[in-house]
Amino acid sequence: MSVPATQKQWVIEASGKEFETLVFQESAPVPQVGDDQVLVRFRGASLNFRDLLIAKGKYPFPLRLPVVAGSDGAGEIVAVGRNVTRWKAGDRVVTLFNQGHQRGPVTPAAAQTGLGGCIDGTLRQYGALSQDGLARAPKHLGFVEAATLSCAALTSWNALFGLRPVRKGESVLVQGTGGVSLFALQFAKAAGAAVIATTSSPAKAEVLRKLGADHVINYKTDPKWGETARALTPDGEGVHHVIEVGGEGTLTQSLAAVRMEGVISIIGLLTGANPKDSFMETLARVCTVRGVYVGSREQLEEMVAFMEEHEIRPVVDERVFTLEETKEAYEYMWAAKHFGKIGIKID
Secondary structure: OOOEEEEEEEEEOOOOOOOOHEEEEEEEEEOOEEEEEEEEEEEEOOHHHHHHHOOOOOOOOOOOOEEEEOOOOEEEEEEEOOOOOOOOOOEEEEEOOOOOOOOOOOOOHHHHEEOOOOOOOOOOOOOEEEEEEEOOOOOOOOHHOOHHHHHHHHHHHHHHHHOOOOOOOOOOEEOOOOOHHHHHHHHHHHOEEEEEEOOOOOOHHHHHOOOOEEEEEEOOOOOOOHHHHHHHOOOHOOOEEEEEOOOOOOOOOOOOEEEEEEEEEEOOOOOOOOOOOOOOOOHHHHHHHEOHHHHHHHHHHHHHHHHHHOOOOOOOOOOOOOHHHHHHHHHHHHHHHHHEEOOOEEE
């Protein structure tokens, strides 16, 4: 496949209050491939709340700006460096969020290798990446679907299988209908767990049930939904795993829902980062509260195999954007108009 000299891409030049710092470049150079790298022709990408925070100057982790935006991508390899042994031209791949996180616990060094933050990301037509910064794309997924796996799916996988793997017959509480929660719902059901989901919309509640949720709680009409979730578990002992995406506004309810020796995986801070509860509450509840920062390449490969085995498909919003419409996609997500993951098709 011939590779052009220039490409289209979106660059975050500096952090700012709005999305004007997200700049479209129509003739950026296509990067040269190093000895240990592959050149990926991106066919799909997807957005995370993290992408919006970076553009708005609210991201709490290290950045190196300017940077090509986007962490989630899928495509095909079109060229390989002379030392590459893992891949060949034509292979379908998905990106690893933290390029340096290969296996085991994340390290400070690996945490500074995030695509779209410290390293040029996926909202472009071509990218030169380390041969170790990719995983095989699931055979049953198209490129836009596969592009949703890098951050949200892998974070959910790490939350449910990284510290203490969820087991058949256990219970999981997922919050809302964002990408992380919807992946967690599907992974937990495939593992044989019961799932309790929360939402504020009757329409979304129906979709959650279709995806397999055993119980759905409306958190708008039930402000003590954590206690309700606990009561729905056998003997009212509480849930084994909580996928905590809210932060300040939801942690109290997560603590009310979790069982003794259960795990609360903190993934998001959608309602703020100043919880009212003291972390001494974990002693009273005898539970583990764990921060999750995506996952390793080894976990990504395990997750892909699991998704193929169970034929799990991501929930992608009905509106799919083009690369040129990326800023519209950012605004669409910021306005919370989406359900599931926001996909971007790259030609």
